[in-house]
Amino acid sequence: MQAVLLKEQTEFILEPKVDTLYLVLLDKNANQGKIKIDISFKKMGVSCQLLFLGRLKNNSSWQLESNTKHFASKTSCLTDAYLSQADASRVDYFGQIYIDRLASQTKSFLKEQSLVLGKATYNRSRPILEIFNHKVKASHSASSSRLSEADLFYLMSRGFKKAEAQKILEEAFFNKVLDSIKIKSARKLIKDYLC
Amino acid sequence: MKQANLKKLNDAYANKFGFAMPENSVLSFDFGLSKEIIENISSSKNEPMWMREFRQKSLQIFKKMKMPNWGPNLAEIDFEKIRYFIKDTDVEKKSWQEVPKEIKDTFDRLGVPQAERDFLAGVKAQYNSEVAYSSLQAELDEQGVIFCSMEEALQKHSDLFKEYFSKLIPPADNKFAALNSTAWSGGSFVYIPPNTHVKRPLQSYFRINAVRMGQFERTLIIADEGSSANYVEGCTAPVYSEYSLHAAVVEVFVKKNARFRYTTIQNWSGNIYNLVTKRAKVFKDGVMEWIDGNLGAKTTMKYPSCYLAEEGAYGEMLSIAYAKNNQIQDTGAKMLHLAKNTSSKIIAKSVSLAGGQSNYRGLVYIAKNASNCKSKVECDALILDKNSATCTYPDMKISGENAIVEHEASVSEIEEEKLFYLMSRGLNKTEAMTLLVAGFIEPIVKELPLEYAVELNRLIELEMEGSVG
């Protein structure tokens, strides 16, 4: 699988012909942003991954959109969005999975996880499934929660200050992503982003 | 062969019982909506002035409002071709002889008693259930529970009625709520006094001697503080209706510490547009449970919702949607967390087969001041063949602090391994698929009153026989 970093533009229209990992790293310093990604699977057997990573803070406001459309058979796509929201940051994520009548034996999954760190955040999530073929496996999940009180307590009881404990847990949240990425170049990009 | 039978069932309703209006009917009624017709409706019911004015105002609102710009195609609905004012004496009665064989066979399979069959098949315009329910009525009277038709409530319990009517769903809520507000007729009024617990389910379908299948039924339920009750409406047997549009409105008020469960099973014949607005307002520590089974109709749009208005309120929605033969079940739920420490749960299961499409549309909203709220949504869809489809459109808007929101949806077909396992035990393909579909919807079926659960399982069995290759 090859890795491609999507940057500079706000809109991407992709038609992958080989297995690809698409990486989107939301600019930590931007006050607002908008990204739209369209992936159309027209070639049989192609397998891709789309990963959104974002550490948002202050009043930054982001609009994310991913449209994964399967027109060919035996294609698969794994879309993940891992976002941490501090302060009063805002995210609006629209994620569509469309599987055409003719796209049989398709697998498409979307997972959005938001880690809420701030007190005045806003999170809007619309993960959509439009499935017109029955020989498929498709699912999506979206979850939004704070750091676990139990985990914080555990770390603090081991001597970490609250802020340090939070940082550790936030890293743990993102490390889950790293574990699933095997491509070296992509791992490096992600590690750099998280620092 | 069996597949042909099932298609015939719907055609049988449409063609044999059709929409034929007697050409030279003495009481020939105007089609379409007008001030005069609304006036006629109101005066025929001897309504007080405030209701008359309410209807007229709603008519204006209806005329101004646009059709929804989302969801299934409703272009076929022609408001001008609908009769809005019909007296029960004008409803044509059929004879049992005229009822098509397929319909009689279905009733046989489902074990529906003869008296009910007459009612369902359009042979009787009203169902007289006094005998069956007189003991229930006595119990209710003793407890001070009010369970009567809306018309009766407007006359006999006008203060209570006026206090709550249309407070949760105003006419301007959506075009079909406006339509219902202007032309409403029939429906149940329920009032449960404080700390009163009604043990037996309140069965609306056969209790209210209203004209069968009122197209604009309006239901108003108030469960006062600390009370609890179950309300059940509908039935699994296929129900014929002359009217092609059903736009019902249901308002439920669950007061402090009260618990209310509203169960609906609908299996309208395949010519009907079933567009319903259902909403509950839940007060402090109150519990509201919607249980919804959508099996019939040509197109259903229904999104029962809970306004969790005060601390500790809980809202739950369990739904089954079954879509086949070009039906569209577009259903879901809305949970609005407007206060802190509220929680909600939505479990929606759907089965699409033989060209049906089942959609989930849901909203979870957590307001800014609603801290420490929890919500869990689970949607599972089963597509059984290549002509069917399913779509999921959830929306989660979270502002409140410390919110824990989870949403999961999955789409799958029946797994080959499970089919092989069951077939290797001697079940044929249809039996195996029926068992697996029954197992899929079981978590919701087990919440239904027993008679419904039994009938529902038998119905699924019958449907699968007709549709599985």
Added chain:
Amino acid sequence: MFKIKNVQISLNKKNILDKIDLSIKKGETHILMGQNGAGKSTLAQSIMGNPNYSVKGEIIFAKQNLLNLNPQQRAKLGIFLSFQQILEIPGVKVYDYLKLLYKTSHEKKLTPLKFKEFLKERMAILNFNEELLKRSLNHGFSGGEKKKMEVLQMLVLEPKLIILDEIDSGLDIDAIQAVANAVNFLKQDKNVSVLLITHYSRILNFLNIDRVHILSKGQIIKTGSANLIKRIEEKGFANFLKA
């Protein structure tokens, strides 16, 4: 009565079993042993008609070539396979499921009361936990409970040929005894024929064995009497295969 003739089985064009010949007379108990990956489950699944495998050759039972029949038809002929990997089917209540199985496999109907008695008798043989009747089929069952559930289905179906795929693995000695009791019950009651696929030999202490077949790398390399088992026990599989 049951004959596998020159059978070759492959999965996704990969050859797994070759030149398999095996005959079981009515009422006989045959054992199939082999190391992991030898192809034992593949054979068992293919006899039952798992659509994932391609089978060449003939498998005859009750004078019919099974390869022309789908799994349900094979079950109707009286073949039962206890699965090694047991699926969970949530939402399907065990009691209702067993009733359905009985109904589809027996001409004569039983009243609900008579069926309860029938079931109780068989549950007793297996020492089967009555609580499980209310639960969803295999859902959340322990490994041992799942295996007993397979055997209970066998007792309800009353088949003519039983294929047990590693029914004893993961069971404690009491459970193994219970399973053996069930097999012996059917032998006595219906003179059932048995093909038992096993790794360990503890269950063999409770059964009367007629023939033993050893499967290695996709072929049956040795067939003999019950004595073979003793020799394997003494030498261990690896050494036995080398000899």
